[in-house]
Amino acid sequence: MIFSFDLLINAVVSGILIGGFYAAVTSGVSLSFGILDIVNIAHPAFIILGSYVAYAANSSLGLDPILTAIVMMPAFYLLGAGIYQVYYTSFEKRGQESLRGLAFFFGLLFITEVSLVLYFGVDYRYVDARYIGPSWHFGMLDIPLRILVPYLVSLLLMAALQIFLTRTFVGRAIMAVAQDQLALRLMAVDPIRIKRIAFGVSIATASLAGAFLIIIQPVEPSVGREYIGRVFAICVLGGMGSLPGTVIAAMLLGVVESLTSTFYGPSWAPAVSFGFLLLTLAVRPAGLLGR
Amino acid sequence: MNAAAVTAAAHGLLRVNNLGKRFGGFVALENVSLSVAAGERLGLIGPNGSGKSTLVNCICGTLRNEYGSVHFGAQKLDGLDAHERTHLGLARSFQLPRPFVSLSLADNIRIPLLYTVAMRRGHHHASREVEERCVELLCEVGLGDKARRLPRELTQVEMRKLELARAMASEPKLLIADEAMAGLTHSEIEDILALLVRLNEQGVTIILIEHIMSAVMSFSRRLVVLVSGRKIADGAPGDVMRDPEVERAYLGQ
Amino acid sequence: MRTPTFLLICLAVSAAVFAISVALGNDYIFFAGYVVMQYVVLSTAWNILGGYCGYVNFGSAAFFALGAYSTVAIYKLITENDFYRMPMPVLMLIGGVVSGVVGLGMGYLTLRLRGAFFAIATLALAVVLQTLIVNWDYVGGSRGAYIIRPEQIEPIGSYIRYLFLIMMLLAVAAVTIARLIEHSRLGYGFATIRDDELAAEASGVPTLRLKLIATTISGALMGMAGAPFPYYIGYLQPASTFGLDYAVNSIAMPLIGGTTSWVGPLMGALLLGSLQQIATVTISSAVNLLIVGCLLVVFVVIAPNGIVGLSHTYLQRKPEDFVGRRPVDADASGKVP
Numbered sequence: 001m002i003f004s005f006d007l008l009i010n011a012v013v014s015g016i017l018i019g020g021f022y023a024a025v026t027s028g029v030s031l032s033f034g035i036l037d038i039v040n041i042a043h044p045a046f047i048i049l050g051s052y053v054a055y056a057a058n059s060s061l062g063l064d065p066i067l068t069a070i071v072m073m074p075a076f077y078l079l080g081a082g083i084y085q086v087y088y089t090s091f092e093k094r095g096q097e098s099l100r101g102l103a104f105f106f107g108l109l110f111i112t113e114v115s116l117v118l119y120f121g122v123d124y125r126y127v128d129a130r131y132i133g134p135s136w137h138f139g140m141l142d143i144p145l146r147i148l149v150p151y152l153v154s155l156l157l158m159a160a161l162q163i164f165l166t167r168t169f170v171g172r173a174i175m176a177v178a179q180d181q182l183a184l185r186l187m188a189v190d191p192i193r194i195k196r197i198a199f200g201v202s203i204a205t206a207s208l209a210g211a212f213l214i215i216i217q218p219v220e221p222s223v224g225r226e227y228i229g230r231v232f233a234i235c236v237l238g239g240m241g242s243l244p245g246t247v248i249a250a251m252l253l254g255v256v257e258s259l260t261s262t263f264y265g266p267s268w269a270p271a272v273s274f275g276f277l278l279l280t281l282a283v284r285p286a287g288l289l290g291r
Numbered sequence: 292m293n294a295a296a297v298t299a300a301a302h303g304l305l306r307v308n309n310l311g312k313r314f315g316g317f318v319a320l321e322n323v324s325l326s327v328a329a330g331e332r333l334g335l336i337g338p339n340g341s342g343k344s345t346l347v348n349c350i351c352g353t354l355r356n357e358y359g360s361v362h363f364g365a366q367k368l369d370g371l372d373a374h375e376r377t378h379l380g381l382a383r384s385f386q387l388p389r390p391f392v393s394l395s396l397a398d399n400i401r402i403p404l405l406y407t408v409a410m411r412r413g414h415h416h417a418s419r420e421v422e423e424r425c426v427e428l429l430c431e432v433g434l435g436d437k438a439r440r441l442p443r444e445l446t447q448v449e450m451r452k453l454e455l456a457r458a459m460a461s462e463p464k465l466l467i468a469d470e471a472m473a474g475l476t477h478s479e480i481e482d483i484l485a486l487l488v489r490l491n492e493q494g495v496t497i498i499l500i501e502h503i504m505s506a507v508m509s510f511s512r513r514l515v516v517l518v519s520g521r522k523i524a525d526g527a528p529g530d531v532m533r534d535p536e537v538e539r540a541y542l543g544q
Numbered sequence: 545m546r547t548p549t550f551l552l553i554c555l556a557v558s559a560a561v562f563a564i565s566v567a568l569g570n571d572y573i574f575f576a577g578y579v580v581m582q583y584v585v586l587s588t589a590w591n592i593l594g595g596y597c598g599y600v601n602f603g604s605a606a607f608f609a610l611g612a613y614s615t616v617a618i619y620k621l622i623t624e625n626d627f628y629r630m631p632m633p634v635l636m637l638i639g640g641v642v643s644g645v646v647g648l649g650m651g652y653l654t655l656r657l658r659g660a661f662f663a664i665a666t667l668a669l670a671v672v673l674q675t676l677i678v679n680w681d682y683v684g685g686s687r688g689a690y691i692i693r694p695e696q697i698e699p700i701g702s703y704i705r706y707l708f709l710i711m712m713l714l715a716v717a718a719v720t721i722a723r724l725i726e727h728s729r730l731g732y733g734f735a736t737i738r739d740d741e742l743a744a745e746a747s748g749v750p751t752l753r754l755k756l757i758a759t760t761i762s763g764a765l766m767g768m769a770g771a772p773f774p775y776y777i778g779y780l781q782p783a784s785t786f787g788l789d790y791a792v793n794s795i796a797m798p799l800i801g802g803t804t805s806w807v808g809p810l811m812g813a814l815l816l817g818s819l820q821q822i823a824t825v826t827i828s829s830a831v832n833l834l835i836v837g838c839l840l841v842v843f844v845v846i847a848p849n850g851i852v853g854l855s856h857t858y859l860q861r862k863p864e865d866f867v868g869r870r871p872v873d874a875d876a877s878g879k880v881p
Contacts, residue, residue: 104845107796374747
């Protein structure tokens with residue numbers, strides 16, 4: 001009994017920690033899908049791209065993955081802004097986002113993944129950093145630093161995003177763009193520009209999330225697919241675009257997955273997110289914190 | 292309640308009972324009751340955001356009301372899907388025209404013929420008959436020569452006419468025309484009004500939702516006023532317009 | 545052209561293709577042709593839901609794999625218990641039922657919501673089914689399963705010829721079904737769903753029921769396409785069966801061909817499928833898929849109506865004239881669904 005209690009506590013704590021990382025992974029989708037209503041299913045592929053950028057800098061120059069990711073965020077931002085521009089002119093403006101827009105992002109996902117396969121191969125890659133390896137022990141708790149560090153930085157990222165969205169003019173405009181484009185135009189704000197910025201920011205988070213991912217686990221190009229179910233389940237469960245909701249939903253999913261893999265085996269974990277997603281869609285499409 | 296409203300309550304074709312709807316904290320409709328008799332010509336007015344469209348959406352099944360009930364003839368509508376209500380004889384035109392953009396005008400009309408009229412009669416017409424009926428309906432609204440065109444080639448007025456023709460095609464007992472005349476010229480409004488009167492004379496009950504007061508006043512035999520989700524007046528148009536509450540809440544703006 | 549005539553023409557073309565292939569006397573043609581025909585089925589099936597109704601299914605691989613793995617499960621059951629060997633058409637029927645039921649169930653859960661949710665759910669479905677299969681030892685788990693293909697089948701000759709023939713017949717069936725739907729009451733209903741669901745409901749179209757019909761037909765056809773696959777490949781592995789190539793091809797082919805009529809997916813599959821069969825011989829399969837991905841993006845951005853749309857622009861005709869929804873045949877449309 002004590003043995004399983006020990007397992008339980010460890011599973012819950014590591015679930016919460018992984019959940020923090022999931023929140024960072026989902027934050028970009030919460031922005032693009034939750035707020036802008038752009039179904040960017042390629043987001044996990046950009047996260048993997050972030051992982052490989054961190055890997056390349058780490059393996060050739062020995063740079064810290066998180067530092068690399070922060071430095072690379074502007075580049076990812078520009079990539080996102082560019083993608084939004086194409087998306088806008090090709091689909092949103094013509095009102096064809098539902099079918100062709102989705103196919104467009106699917107194509108991007110595919111191109112990114114296959115390009116990474118062609119360039120890096122299908123072997124698992126990992127990074128080196130001082131915090132990868134050691135663990136902290138608190139009584140029966142066992143916390144690996146390679147999970148704790150991404151967790152803490154993730155929470156910082158979420159807090160920064162929340163401040164950006166609620167306290168800055170551009171952030172507020174992003175929150176408003178989904179609801180009332182006309183009001184924005186009356187304030188002489190170009191909704192397209194605001195959406196471009198928001199989408200750029202959403203892709204910029206992928207840089208950081210990618211670094212977290214490769215710190216936590218070895219990465220190969222198709223790993224991103226496992227995250228598609230996860231990020232959208234979290235986004236929907238978190239109430240589509242609410243960052244606090246995203247954090248709560250991410251931790252919930254993290255704990256459930258962690259319990260599943262502790263008690264049923266890790267090969268079952270990917271199925272949890274899908275169950276979560278279907279259950280949410282069937283029972284509570286407005287999300288946990290939704291009305 | 293005036294005499295007309297009393298009669299309507301007794302033999303209502305459409306009976307809305309204490310209907311309520313909220314969007315989050317915003318109360319869109321509050322205890323709205325309304326009865327429409329068969330063959331009536333009812334005008335529904337109210338300022339922007341007064342809940343007119345929400346009421347129409349709740350009656351037609353696009354939105355679900357939170358409390359209250361809607362009856363259509365002997366049938367309770369609550370819980371029925373929008374298409375089932377259409378099958379029962381309830382038709383609407385949308386405030387902003389929503390044509391089927393990939394289908395020709397004739398095919399736009401064909402949809403209610405295939406899915407509502409055929410359904411109701413329990414059998415299909417020969418394709419030639421359906422074809423003829425489509426053109427006939429388009430001719431009635433003056434679009435007969437454009438049957439093979441696509442909706443994107445139409446002007447705003449024509450789009451509204453198509454919207455009406457599609458609603459008429461389902462052979463409704465009750466037609467709700469949601470701002471069918473916004474942005475039209477005087478003579479175009481006359482056209483559409485004449486069309487609606489003709490339909491009414493054929494026995495179709497009509498609820499007209501409109502901002503253009505001259506059109507409402509000339510068309511309606513009874514007027515209902517919604518303000519902030521509540522019904523504040525219901526009666527003969529002349530009486531309603533003299534009602535001090537209506538003047539204050541609606542015309543005073 | 546009425547449906548029986550169309551079907552006869554298709555069958556005649558198929559017979560001719562088969563006869564020519566036999567005359568060439570190289571079994572490689574059958575191996576390659578099987579894959580192309582399989583893609584005709586997948587892309588036509590995808591288009592029934594995606595092109596006609598406007599609902600994107602990213603989980604083609606999952607539906608395909610369901611068909612394949614139902615065959616494996618039956619194969620195990622039969623070889624272990626020495627049951628009577630089921631003929632391939634029966635296996636295909638079973639695969640179709642399994643996939644159709646899963647499609648129906650998933651549609652029921654997600655199709656009430658916005659289209660994006662359905663798309664996301666199908667993406668996730670592939671991951672989860674793969675998890676289930678990997679954990680299901682009876683069908684081989686992650687190690688995979690071997691299926692022993694009979695050498696010969698009478699009176700056709702080598703088994704691969706038989707598989708090719710059967711897949712070609714399924715392709716004919718799929719295209720005929722798609723064409724029948726397109727020109728029927730159901731097809732009009734699907735088009736209204738694609739255009740405007742609110743207006744469709746207001747015109748009396750039971751949108752949810754129609755969407756479920758589309759999901760079921762589409763899923764069932766994909767499952768049927770997957771059922772013979774274990775016999776074709778001989779060794780079935782989750783990673784390759786759930787591979788992205790099925791998902792991406794079944795989307796890319798209709799979108800590149802053109803989604804509004806049955807011609808698009810057929811052309812897309814024949815073109816892209818054959819190109820890939822030639823290209824896998826000459827270049828690597830990863831490069832091959834990269835090209836498909838790039839083509840998909842380029843086409844959706846610059847040619848929204850695919851090759852069919854392009855050819856009509858070139859011929860100065862509106863695509864709508866060609867797709868031209870004709871009067872419904874009262875007999876073809878049947879009763880109200």
